[in-house]
Amino acid sequence: MSNAIGIIFANSGSDNLQGLAQERPIAAVPFGGRYRILDFALSSMVNSGIRTIGLVTPHQYRPLLDHLGAGKDWFLERKDGGLFILPGVMHSLAGSKDTFCIKDLQNNLEYLQKDYVENVLISSGDQIFNINFRDTLEFHKDKHADVTLIYKAVNPSDDDSQDQILLEVDGDQKVSKIHNKHSLEREELAPLNFVNIIIIRRELLLDIIEKYGSYGCIGLMEILASNIEVLRILGSPTNSSIGTIHTINDYFDRSMDLLDFKVRDQLWLGVDRTHTKIVDNPPTKYTAQAKVSNSLIASGCSIAGEVTNSIVFRGVILEQGCRIQNSIILPKCHIHSNAQTNYTILDKSVIVHGENVLKGSESHPLVVLKKTVI
Amino acid sequence: MLLAGGQGSRLGGLTRNRAKPAVSFCGKYRIIDFTLSNCTNSNINTVGVLIQYKPFLLNSYIGLGSAWDLDNPFGGVHILPPFLGETEGSWYNGTANAVYQNYEFIDYYDPEYVIILSGDHVYKMDYSLMLKFHKEKNAEITLAAIQVPREEASRFGILTIDSEDRVTKFTEKPANPESDLVSMGVYIFNGPTLKQALITDKADYLSQNDFGKNIIPNQLSTGKRVFAYKFQGYWRDVGTIESYYQANMESLKDGHFLNIFDPKFRIFSNEDIFPPHFVGSAAEIENSLICNGCTVHGKVSNSILGAGVYVGEGVEIKDSIILPYVKLHKGSSVYRTIIGENAEVMGNCSIGARGEFAPAYEGITVIEDYHLITEGTVIESGKHVYRSRAM
Numbered sequence: 001m002s003n004a005i006g007i008i009f010a011n012s013g014s015d016n017l018q019g020l021a022q023e024r025p026i027a028a029v030p031f032g033g034r035y036r037i038l039d040f041a042l043s044s045m046v047n048s049g050i051r052t053i054g055l056v057t058p059h060q061y062r063p064l065l066d067h068l069g070a071g072k073d074w075f076l077e078r079k080d081g082g083l084f085i086l087p088g089v090m091h092s093l094a095g096s097k098d099t100f101c102i103k104d105l106q107n108n109l110e111y112l113q114k115d116y117v118e119n120v121l122i123s124s125g126d127q128i129f130n131i132n133f134r135d136t137l138e139f140h141k142d143k144h145a146d147v148t149l150i151y152k153a154v155n156p157s158d159d160d161s162q163d164q165i166l167l168e169v170d171g172d173q174k175v176s177k178i179h180n181k182h183s184l185e186r187e188e189l190a191p192l193n194f195v196n197i198i199i200i201r202r203e204l205l206l207d208i209i210e211k212y213g214s215y216g217c218i219g220l221m222e223i224l225a226s227n228i229e230v231l232r233i234l235g236s237p238t239n240s241s242i243g244t245i246h247t248i249n250d251y252f253d254r255s256m257d258l259l260d261f262k263v264r265d266q267l268w269l270g271v272d273r274t275h276t277k278i279v280d281n282p283p284t285k286y287t288a289q290a291k292v293s294n295s296l297i298a299s300g301c302s303i304a305g306e307v308t309n310s311i312v313f314r315g316v317i318l319e320q321g322c323r324i325q326n327s328i329i330l331p332k333c334h335i336h337s338n339a340q341t342n343y344t345i346l347d348k349s350v351i352v353h354g355e356n357v358l359k360g361s362e363s364h365p366l367v368v369l370k371k372t373v374i
Numbered sequence: 375m376l377l378a379g380g381q382g383s384r385l386g387g388l389t390r391n392r393a394k395p396a397v398s399f400c401g402k403y404r405i406i407d408f409t410l411s412n413c414t415n416s417n418i419n420t421v422g423v424l425i426q427y428k429p430f431l432l433n434s435y436i437g438l439g440s441a442w443d444l445d446n447p448f449g450g451v452h453i454l455p456p457f458l459g460e461t462e463g464s465w466y467n468g469t470a471n472a473v474y475q476n477y478e479f480i481d482y483y484d485p486e487y488v489i490i491l492s493g494d495h496v497y498k499m500d501y502s503l504m505l506k507f508h509k510e511k512n513a514e515i516t517l518a519a520i521q522v523p524r525e526e527a528s529r530f531g532i533l534t535i536d537s538e539d540r541v542t543k544f545t546e547k548p549a550n551p552e553s554d555l556v557s558m559g560v561y562i563f564n565g566p567t568l569k570q571a572l573i574t575d576k577a578d579y580l581s582q583n584d585f586g587k588n589i590i591p592n593q594l595s596t597g598k599r600v601f602a603y604k605f606q607g608y609w610r611d612v613g614t615i616e617s618y619y620q621a622n623m624e625s626l627k628d629g630h631f632l633n634i635f636d637p638k639f640r641i642f643s644n645e646d647i648f649p650p651h652f653v654g655s656a657a658e659i660e661n662s663l664i665c666n667g668c669t670v671h672g673k674v675s676n677s678i679l680g681a682g683v684y685v686g687e688g689v690e691i692k693d694s695i696i697l698p699y700v701k702l703h704k705g706s707s708v709y710r711t712i713i714g715e716n717a718e719v720m721g722n723c724s725i726g727a728r729g730e731f732a733p734a735y736e737g738i739t740v741i742e743d744y745h746l747i748t749e750g751t752v753i754e755s756g757k758h759v760y761r762s763r764a765m
Contacts, residue, residue, distance in 0.1 A: 033650030034666070072440075073647075259652075268649040280642050283401040283663040283678070284651070285626075292659060298650040299402070299666050311650075 002049040003118045004137055004199065005081070007111075008041050009100055010125035011058035011088040016247040018367040020347060026245055027125035028063040030330050030348070032258055032267075033298040033313055036067050037245055039276045040130060040267075041123045046074050047272040048133035050121060052081030054111045056088045056104045067277050074275045084111055089217075099124070099165065099196060100220035105205070106213040112206055120205055122220070124196040128254055129241040130267050130274060131197070136236045140199045145234040147204070147224060149175055150197040152241050165194040165221055169235040178225035194221075195241045204231075240266055252345065252365045255311050255328050259294055281314050289320050298331075305335065319354075326362070344368065375480070376409055377469050378493035379426030384614045386758045387714055387742030388697075393425065394613070395493030396432040398697045398715060400625045401665040401680045403643050404435060405612060406493045410442040410451075411641045416501035418489070420449025422479050424472045426456055426465060441644035454479060468583030474572040480565070488568050490585060492559040496621055497609035498639055504603045505562060513601040514567045515593055517541065518560035520605045529611070530556035531586045533602050541600040546586045555602065558609055561585060567598065619712060619738050622678055622695050626661055646698075648681055656687060665698070672702070680715070694726070697743075710755060714743035723751045 010027035020029050027038035038055075045053055053076060057064055070076070071083030086108035089101070100122055105112070112120065119140060121133060131150070140148040151167050168177040169192060178194070198220075205220075212218055224233060242263060243254045257263045268274060281300025286292070291306040300315040305322035313331040318324065321338040328345045335341070336354040343360035347370040352358065356374050360366030368374065382394025389397060395406035406423075413421050421444060425432060438444075439451030454476045456465050466472035473480075473490065480488060487508070489501055499518070508516040519533050532551045534543035544557070563571070571589050575581050581588045594600055610621040648667025653659065657670045664670065667682035672689030680698035685691065690707040697715040702708065706719050709726035719725065725747070726739040737756025741747070745759060753759060 264649070264652065273647050274649070275647055278645060278647065280640060280645065282641075283665040286659045286662045286664065288661045290660060292653045293657060294655040295653050296650045297653060297664070307653075313650075 002051060002137070003141070004050055004121045004133075005112075005115050005117050005119075005202075006045040006050045006053040007056065007086070007105070007120060007122045008038065008045070008053065008125045009056045009088075009104065009122070010038050010064060011056050011104065012124060012126050013058060014126075014246050017245075017251060018248045019369045020248070020251065020345070020367060023370070024060060024063040025058040025125070028067060029245065029251070030313060031128065031245070031251075031255065033296045033311055035274060035276045037128065038064065038067070038125045039274055040128050041125050042074050043272070043274045043276075044129060044131050044133065045121065045123070046076065046275065048121075048131075048137070050133070051076070051078060052084070052115060052117075054084040054086045054108065055125075056086045056108070058088055061085075061087075069277070073278050086111055099222075100198075102209055102212050102215070102218050102220060102223070105220075106209050109206075109209060112202060112209075115202070117202060119199050120202050121199050122197070124244075126246065127196060127241065127244045128267070129195070129238075130270065130272055131238050131240045132272055133197075133199075136238075137199060139236055140234070143173070143234055144232065145199075146201055146231045147233045148199040149178075149194055149224075149233065149235050150199075150238050151192045151194050151235050152238055153191055154193050165196075167192045167194050167235055173234045173236070175228065175233040175235045178221065178228060192235070192237075195238065196244070198224075242267060248345075248365060248367060249363065252328070252343075256309070256326075258296055258311065259309060279314065287320070290318075305337075322352075328365075347372075350374070375473050375476070375488060376406075376413075376421055376423045376491045376493050377472065378406060378423050378432060379429075379466055379472060380494060381427040382494060382613060385612075385618060386615055387740045387745075387760055388615075388618070388712065389428075390760065391428065391714075391743045392431040393427045393429060393493075396435055397612075397618075398680055399496060399612065399618075400622055401663050401678045401698075402645055403641060405496060406432070406436070407442075407641055407643045408496050408498065409491050409493055410436075410439070410444065412497070412499050412501060413491075414442045414444055414642065415639050416499075418501060419444065419446050420452075420483055420485070422452045422454045422476060423493070424454050424466065424476065426472070429453075429455060435644055437644065442642045449483060452479065468581075468588075469585045470572060470575050470581075470589050471583035473568075474576050474583070477569065477572065480568075485565055488563045488565055490559075490561040490563065494611070494613055495559065495609060496612055497558075497605075498607065498636075498641070499560070499605060499609070500639075501560070501562075504560070504605075507603045508562045508601070511539070511601045512599065513562075514564050514598045515590070515600045516562040516603050517544075517590065517600065518558040518605050519555045519602040520558050520607075520609050521554050522556050524551065524554045527551040527554050527556055531559075531590070533557055535602045539602050539604070541594060541602050544586075544590050544594055544600075546584075546591075555604070557586065557590075558605060559586070559611075561590070567593075615712070615738055615740060619695065623676070623693070626663060626676060626678070646681060651679075654687075657685075686721075709739075710737075711739040711741065713741045714745065716743055717741050717745045717747070719747045720749040720751075722749060723747050723753070725751075725753045726755045727752050 076083040088104040166179045284301040287304040290303045298314040304320040305318040307324045310327045315332045317334045319337040322335045323340040325342045327341045330348045332349045335352045339352045339356045341358045344358045344366045351373045378395040382389040531546045533555045612618040651668035654671035658673045663678045665681040670685045671687040672685045677694045684701040686704040688705045695712045699716045701718045703721040706723040711726040740758045
C-alpha cells in the first residue's frame with residue numbers, strides 16, 4: 001500500500017492552444033494518437049502504486065469525465081480509495097499563473113482530511129511524462145523531507161517557456177531558491193526546471209491551507225518559496241519528463257517528438273504503461289494504395305492515402321489519394337480523396353472534402369476546430 | 375453455457391500452449407471474444423464457461439468478464455472447470471457430459487432457456503432473435519443453422535428440415551451430405567428438456583456424450599419439437615489451420631461480412647494497453663491490418679500484425695498472420711506463415727520459403743508460440759515448427 005495519495009490539477013486552461021483548449025481543459029486535450037494529456041500524470045501515479053487520486057476539475061469538465069468514467073481503465077474503480085472528483089474554483093480557469101491554487105484545495109478539504117496517509121503527491125495535468133514515483137517517495141521518507149520538488153536539468157538556451165519555475169539545489173539536495181523564470185534576467189537562469197510535481201506531507205499541506213486559505217487565490221509554490229527557510233524542501237531529479245503543453249507550438253512540437261525513438265522509448269516502451277480509456281477499436285486497415293512513413297497510427301483507422309511525419313488518432317478515415325504531411329489528425333476525422341494537409345492539426349471529427357489543401361507552417365501550424373466541415 | 379474446453383489439436387502449434395478459444399484472431403481479438411461479445415449484444419447476462427484444456431491463459435483472459443461488460447449483479451461470467459464431488463468426479467468426457475457435470479450451476483440460476491455455445495467460432499449473432507424464433511415455434515430445442523458450400527458440408531452436422539423449419543433429420547459429419555444446411559453448434563434448449571436429455575444421455579453407456587453426435591439425434595428420435603433457425607451472415611469455424619488462415623485473410627477484404635468496424639454490434643476484447651503503432655520511414659504496408667504497439671520498419675503486404683509486433687528493417691512479410699508480441703529481426707522474410715505469440719525470428723531467416731522444387735501443395739507454415747528461430751534459418755513452406763520439449 002502506498003503511503004501517498006495523489007492530486008492532479010486538471011483545471012488549467014490556455015488561450016494559446018488555438019481552440020484545442022477552447023471547450024476543454026488542457027488535461028483533456030487528445031495527445032499521442034490515443035491518449036489525453038491527463039493520462040500521463042494519472043498513469044504515472046497509478047504505476048507508482050498510488051490508488052487514491054483526486055482530480056481538481058475545471059468548469060468545463062464534461063470531456064474529462066467522459067474520458068475517465070469511474071476510473072476503471074486506470075484501475076481506480078476501487079473500494080479502498082479510487083478516483084475522486086474535486087471541483088475547482090471558477091476563477092482559476094484560463095490563464096492563471098498560480099501553480100497549485102490553495103483555494104482549489106480548500107474547497108476540497110475533506111479529501112485531504114479523511115485519509116490517513118503520510119504524504120500527498122501533487123502534479124499538474126498539462127504535462128507529458130512517464131515517471132515512476134516510488135523512488136522519490138522513498139527518498140522523501142528517508143530524508144525526512146517536508147516537501148520534495150521534482151526537477152529536470154535542461155539547457156536554458158533550449159528552453160523557451162515563459163511561465164516556468166526554476167530551482168536552485170545545493171549539495172545535500174536541499175532546495176535553496178525557488179524562482180519564477182520571468183522575474184530573472186537571461187544570464188541568471190538556473191538550469192533546473194521544476195516539473196510541477198511535488199510531494200508534501202499531508203499534515204503540512206493541511207496547515208498551509210488553514211493558514212493561507214483566506215488569502216484569495218495564492219499558489220502553493222508561492223507559499224513554499226516564501227517559507228523556504230523554515231521548511232525542509234528537497235529536490236529530486238528526473239529525466240523522464242517530456243514537457244508541458246501550454247501553447248500550440250508546445251503541442252505540435254511535443255507531438256512530433258513522439259516520432260523520435262528515444263522519446264517513445266522513454267515514454268511508452270518501458271515497463272510502466274500509459275493507461276487510457278479503452279474503446280476496443282479494431283486494428284487499423286491499410287489498403288493497397290496506402291503509403292505511410294515515419295508516422296504514428298492509432299487503431300480503428302482506415303488508410304488509403306499517403307501519410308508522412310504525422311500522428312493519426314483512432315478511427316480516422318483517409319481516402320485514396322489524400323496526402324497528410326507533418327500533421328496531427330485527431331479522432332474520427334474523415335479526409336476525402338485528393339485532399340491535402342501540411343503542418344495542420346485537425347481537431348476531432350473534422351471532415352475535409354476532396355481536393356482541399358490545408359497548409360500551415362512549422363512555427364504556425366494551422367488548427368481546424370472540432371466538427372468543422374471543409 | 376459456453377463450451378471452451380476443447381484442445382483444438384488441429385490448430386497444431388497454435389494450441390500447444392493455450393486452449394483454442396484463447397488463440398489470437400484478426401490481430402487484436404481472441405476467438406472467444408466473438409461468442410462473449412455476442413452474449414453481451416444479445417442481453418445475456420449469465421454465462422458459464424466450461425474449460426478443461428490448458429486453462430490458465432484462457433482464465434486470466436476472461437477474468438470476471440468485465441472486458442465484455444458481462445460483470446453484472448444478476449449473474450456474470452463463471453469459469454467452470456472439472457471438479458471432484460464427495461463420491462466421484464472426472465474430466466469432462468464430451469460436450470454433453472461437461473454440461474451435465476455442471477447441472478448444479480444451471481439449477482442455481484434455474485433459467486427458462488439454456489443456450490449452448492461453442493468458443494471456437496468466429497461470427498456475429500444476436501441470440502435474442504434466435505430465442506424469439508424458439509418461442510414463436512413453441513420449440514423444445516432450436517439449432518442455429520447456416521448454409522455452407524456442399525463440398526465443405528461434410529465437416530459439420532447436417533440438418534434436413536421440413537417446410538416449417540422443423541428438423542426431420544440430423545447427421546453428424548456424414549461422408550455424403552444430403553443438404554447444405556449445417557448446424558452452427560449453437561443450441562437453445564428449454565431448461566427441463568435439457569436436463570432430461572442430459573440425464574438420459576448419461577445413463578446410456580454407449581453414448582459419447584456429445585451434443586452433435588448423441589443428444590440432438592436422440593432427442594429427434596423421441597419426437598421432440600426440434601427447429602432450425604436459419605442464420606444469415608458471416609460464420610466461420612476456425613478449427614483447422616486452413617480454415618483459421620482463410621478466416622483471418624478474409625478480414626482483409628473490403629466490405630467484409632464480419633464488419634468489425636460496426637459501432638452498433640461491437641466486438642469487445644480484453645486488450646493490453648499499447649501506444650499507437652509506429653511506421654518507419656522505409657516501411658511499406660499494403661492491404662494489411664496493423665494493431666497497436668507495433669513497430670514496422672519493413673515491408674508488409676496482405677498480412678495481419680497482432681499487438682506489439684516488431685518488424686525490423688528489410689523484413690518482408692507476405693500473406694502471413696503474425697500473432698501478438700512476435701519480433702522479426704532485420705532481413706528476414708516470411709511467406710504464408712502463421713507465427714505464434716511471443717515467437718522471435720532472428721536476422722536473415724526465411725520462413726515459408728519456396729524450396730528449389732516447388733512443393734505440389736503450397737502449405738501454410740506454422741511456428742509455435744514462444745519459439746526462437748536462430749539467425750539465418752530457412753524453414754520450408756508448409757512445415758509446422760514446434761519448440762523442443764526439453765525443459
